Amino acid sequence: MRPYAALISMNLLLLLTMGCSKNSEPTGANSDGSVDNTIVFLDAGDSVPVSPDGGVACGDNCNYQTQQGCPANQMCHPSLNADQTQVSAQCLTEGTKAAGESCNWMECKPGLFCAADKQCRHLCCSGDWSVCASNETCTEAIVLQGPDAGMPLSARVNVCQLEDPCDVLNPNSCPAGKSCYIVNSRGNVRCLPTGSASLNESCTSTKLCKSGFTCVQSASGVGTCRRLCRAVVGGADPYCPTSEGYCSHFVRDPPEVGECTPAR
Secondary structure (H helix, E strand, O other), X not given: OXXXXXXXXXXXXXXXXXXXXXXXXXXXXXXXXXXXXXXXXXXXEOOOOOOOOHHHHOOXXXXXXXXXXXXXXXXXXXXXXXXXXXXXXXXXXXXXXXXXXXXXXXXXXXXXXXXXXXXXXXXXXXXXXXXXXOOEEEEEEEEEEEHHHEEEEEEEXXXXXXXXXXXXXOOOOOOOOEEEEEOOOOOOEEXXXXXXXXXXXXXXXXXXXXXXXXXXXXXXXXXXXXXXXXXXXXOEOOOEOHHHOEEEEEOOOOOOEXXXXXXX
8 A cells, every 4th residue: 555666767867956056946835825946847757657466475375366275166265264263365165246246245256355335346465456447456454343243353455446536635635534645656546544754754554644745665665755746837736845856746646746856
């Protein structure tokens, strides 16, 4: 449930450092009255979005994504163990309903799960959106009810769920207590509980940044919070503070959204 970094090319870095001095940078007014630079790079990263390979280890006794480990006419599906104290991947009789069809428990085809919205959706692990449709994300965790309506038990697997119609630059586009976040490297967004990590602080898929920021992972795998900006010609509110660099749109960002990227 985290965006992946795209390294800025050396040519772009040279352009950023040589284009103009701090004193000559054009500025724009934010909604709060502050003034920042309006330099925008609309094509700062052209690498193809890459999904995490969650299918390598997706389930214990069998594989939810690849369906390996189960005989014919059976499917790898999350289910309560015999003692009903935890959930594991088990080979059970396969269902017949396809992705997107309405369903009840155990009615979906192999590789699918009857999600909370009563539709068959693809099982996925570790944010692997490669099995999801282009407007879906691998962020919806599966939990099963314990015995006698007891404590919910994590299945340690997700389902592909439709992205939310929210705006990462609008703090009011999600319900109270949640904010809009970029959740994968192809720019899908979801409303998630608002995080607290601020600019340049460490972040992960479970330790989220504040609203209006995104978690960018470096080549070494370390995530840090970076401010988001409006990536349109000439810039628009919110701009990037001059101390945080230039508004740069990467392929991992939604349309007209960029990241405040320091020049190096």
